[in-house]
Amino acid sequence: MEYKSACYPFSALSFGFTLTYVKNIKLERLEEDLESLSESFTELQQNCTRLEGNYTELKGKYDELSESSAGVEYTRQVMMILAITTIVFAATTIYFFMRKPKRSL
DSSP: OOOETTTTTEEOOOOOOOOOOOOOOHHHHHHHHHHHHHHHHHHHHHHHHHHHHHHHHHHHHEEEHHHHHHHHHHHHHHHHHHHHHHHHHHHHHHHHHOOOOOOOO
16 A cells, blocks of 8 residues: 655555454344344333233223122122021921811811
8 A cells, every 4th residue: 555645655564464354253242132132122012011901901800890799799698598588487387387286076
């Protein structure tokens, strides 16, 4: 290579080895890992958002069902009272039927 300075030509000195571009393999691997991890993070964020939506939907349904289960609990209590009353009524009927005075002729 020749350079010109103040009208005097001179050539670049070379001492046996020319500078070359040195690849930084560790840096390139880190950049690839960063890109891969960034894609994974984005995918996980989307999955998290989707799961939060599913959770909210399921929680709403659960709250609905738990509110309606209060009505079911009341119905169960009324049914138990009715069953106990029926059993008592049947037992008294059988008792009075057995105590029925017999007529003698």
